[in-house]
Amino acid sequence: MAASGSIRTNVTSDGYIYLQLSWSEASQNIAGNYTNINWNLRLISTGQGANIVSSAAKSCTIKFNGTTVFNDTVNIGLSAGQTKTLRSGSNFRINHNSDGKKTFSYSFSQQINITYSGAYIGTKSASGNGTLDTIPRASSISSISGNTIGSSVTVNIDRKASSFTHRVYYSFGSKKNSQISANAGTIATFTTPLSDCSLVPNATKGTATIRVDTYSGSTKIGTASKNFTLNVPADVKPSIESFTAERIDGTVPSDWGIYVKGKSKAKLTISGAAAGGHGATLKSYSITGGGYTGSTAEYTTGVLNTAGTITFTGKVTDSRGRTASKTVSVTVEDYAPPVIRSASAARCDASGSLQDDGAYVLVTHSLTYSSLGGKNSLSRSYRFRRVGETSWQNTQYTETDAGDIVGAGNISPDYSYEIELKAEDGLESVSRLL
Numbered sequence: 001m002a003a004s005g006s007i008r009t010n011v012t013s014d015g016y017i018y019l020q021l022s023w024s025e026a027s028q029n030i031a032g033n034y035t036n037i038n039w040n041l042r043l044i045s046t047g048q049g050a051n052i053v054s055s056a057a058k059s060c061t062i063k064f065n066g067t068t069v070f071n072d073t074v075n076i077g078l079s080a081g082q083t084k085t086l087r088s089g090s091n092f093r094i095n096h097n098s099d100g101k102k103t104f105s106y107s108f109s110q111q112i113n114i115t116y117s118g119a120y121i122g123t124k125s126a127s128g129n130g131t132l133d134t135i136p137r138a139s140s141i142s143s144i145s146g147n148t149i150g151s152s153v154t155v156n157i158d159r160k161a162s163s164f165t166h167r168v169y170y171s172f173g174s175k176k177n178s179q180i181s182a183n184a185g186t187i188a189t190f191t192t193p194l195s196d197c198s199l200v201p202n203a204t205k206g207t208a209t210i211r212v213d214t215y216s217g218s219t220k221i222g223t224a225s226k227n228f229t230l231n232v233p234a235d236v237k238p239s240i241e242s243f244t245a246e247r248i249d250g251t252v253p254s255d256w257g258i259y260v261k262g263k264s265k266a267k268l269t270i271s272g273a274a275a276g277g278h279g280a281t282l283k284s285y286s287i288t289g290g291g292y293t294g295s296t297a298e299y300t301t302g303v304l305n306t307a308g309t310i311t312f313t314g315k316v317t318d319s320r321g322r323t324a325s326k327t328v329s330v331t332v333e334d335y336a337p338p339v340i341r342s343a344s345a346a347r348c349d350a351s352g353s354l355q356d357d358g359a360y361v362l363v364t365h366s367l368t369y370s371s372l373g374g375k376n377s378l379s380r381s382y383r384f385r386r387v388g389e390t391s392w393q394n395t396q397y398t399e400t401d402a403g404d405i406v407g408a409g410n411i412s413p414d415y416s417y418e419i420e421l422k423a424e425d426g427l428e429s430v431s432r433l434l
Contacts, residue, residue: 002026007106007128011043012116016050017078019043019086019124021062021108026091028135030161031219034095035132039064040088041108045080052078058111060086065094065104076112086110098222100135100160136160138214138222148231150194155210157186165215172208172230173199184212194278197232201279202319205231232320238282241272243314243326248300251427256375259332261307263427266290266330268312270297275318286315307334333372337428341366345419345434347411352400357413363434364403369425376426382406387416 004024011017023039041062045051057073074086096102107127114121139159146153157166168181168188173196180190192208200206211225248265252258259266268287275282287294289312292301304310310332315325343365347358354362361384369378383392384407398405411417419434 003131003133005128005130007108007126009124009126011052011112011121011124012050013119014048014050014117016046016048017044017052017116018046019108019110019126021106021126023064023106023130025133028133030135030163031216031221033098033100033135033137033221034093035102035135036091036093037064037132038088038090039069039092039106041070041086041110043076043078043084043086043110045078045082047081049080051080051082052076052112052114052116054114056113058113060111061109062087062089062106063108064092064106067092074110076110076114094132096132096135098137100137102132102134103129104132105129136164138224139164139166139212140224141210141212141226144210144226144228147229148233149192149196150233152189152191155180155184155188155212157184157188157212159186160214161216163216164221167213167215169211169213170208171211172196173206175199177211188212192230194233194236196230197236197277198279200230200232200320201281203232204320204322205229232276232278236278236280236320237276237322238280238316238318238324239272239274240270240314240316240324240326241274242270243312243328244269244271245312245328245330247330250303253375253426256372256426258372258375259304259330260372260427261332261335262303262305263335264304264332265301266304266310266312267298267300268294268314268328270314270316270326273297273316273324275316276320276322280318280320280322282316283319284317286313286317288313288315304330304332307332333370333375335370335372335376335427338367338369338378338423338425338430340421340423340430340432341368343421343432343434345406347413348405350405352398352402352405359411359413360405360407361411361417361419362400362403363397363406363419363421365421367423369423378423378425380404380424381422382419383422384411384417384419387418392420 002025006022008020021041026036026038028035060074062070109125112121142158143156166184169177181188208230213223246267287299290310311329348362349355383394422431
């Protein structure tokens with residue numbers, strides 16, 4: 001129902017005659033955001049013999065919303081029981097506020113200047129406020145669903161009038177006001193292109209904006225906007241084609257084909273690394289494992305000091321902070337240098353029988369070494385010199401059940417000798433004076 005209102009004031013003290021200014025909405029213009037009203041000022045007698053005998057023109061002023069709509073004279077002559085329209089108007093425009101609401105003031109002042117029942121009546125006036133029906137204004141965005149680049153996004157529009165249409169725009173990064181709908185009602189759906197990931201090359205998400213312009217016919221009556229978060233899809237991430245380990249043998253014979261604790265190194269290589277794409281760039285490399293850390297695509301460790309399986313991880317990070325990684329494992333054989341646990345020497349004859357003045361030496365010993373799965377072997381050798389001399393003489397030895405017989409009969413019983421036992425595997429050697 002259209003809004004209306006009125007104000008009144010008694011002309012006579014008995015209330016049988018009164019003035020009433022009334023208004024009512026005639027029409028509303030949504031696009032123009034205004035209402036036209038009709039109005040009238042009436043002089044009313046309720047009967048009871050109440051009348052006004054006057055033919056003189058009396059001044060009258062009527063105002064609506066601060067505007068004088070009438071300022072002239074009227075005749076106030078009135079018969080008992082009569083309702084007389086002193087003045088009326090139609091389609092007076094009242095502009096609404098930007099939110100479509102409007103409260104306005106209105107008033108009248110009417111000169112009477114008569115004597116009624118012995119009392120003089122001068123000028124009568126009244127004022128009041130009226131409230132117009134709210135005119136629908138710009139629609140709002142009630143919600144936005146969908147937050148992944150490359151996927152569907154739905155914009156839900158709170159439309160204030162069923163006749164409204166909307167132009168909907170999408171902004172993200174450097175992309176500004178891309179139109180996604182030219183004639184939307186309450187919903188606009190679109191798919192963000194995957195290529196928009198390039199608008200956030202250094203982040204996994206960004207802030208997008210939806211703008212909705214509301215139209216009544218061809219007239220734009222307002223706009224609304226709302227921000228929402230768009231995420232780069234989880235599968236837009238770096239990749240590694242391969243991650244390999246190459247054995248660096250050092251002193252280990254290459255034909256052994258094994259990693260040896262304390263001797264071998266590993267050369268690790270990340271190949272075919274690529275950023276997540278759509279504008280991202282590779283920012284860093286990381287290779288870790290075996291107690292070592294590198295920051296390049298190709299990295300050679302120090303000597304591997306742990307036996308068993310060592311797992312290395314190669315990782316790349318792109319400008320969005322996303323990573324890709326691969327692992328490679330190597331088996332390191334446990335190794336310790338040879339150890340002469342015990343060794344002793346005594347003179348003997350050529351058969352190994354102990355003899356105080358023997359020209360040979362019987363050496364008994366206990367040795368340990370790392371066989372490395374049969375790849376490594378241990379050898380031993382001897383040399384001797386007369387005590388006090390500096391030159392060594394190498395000598396052959398013969399293995400017997402009792403020990404090793406050292407010498408070739410040229411160890412004189414007249415002198416004391418130093419015997420050196422040397423144990424040597426494929427990697428290291430150790431010796432002891434006897």
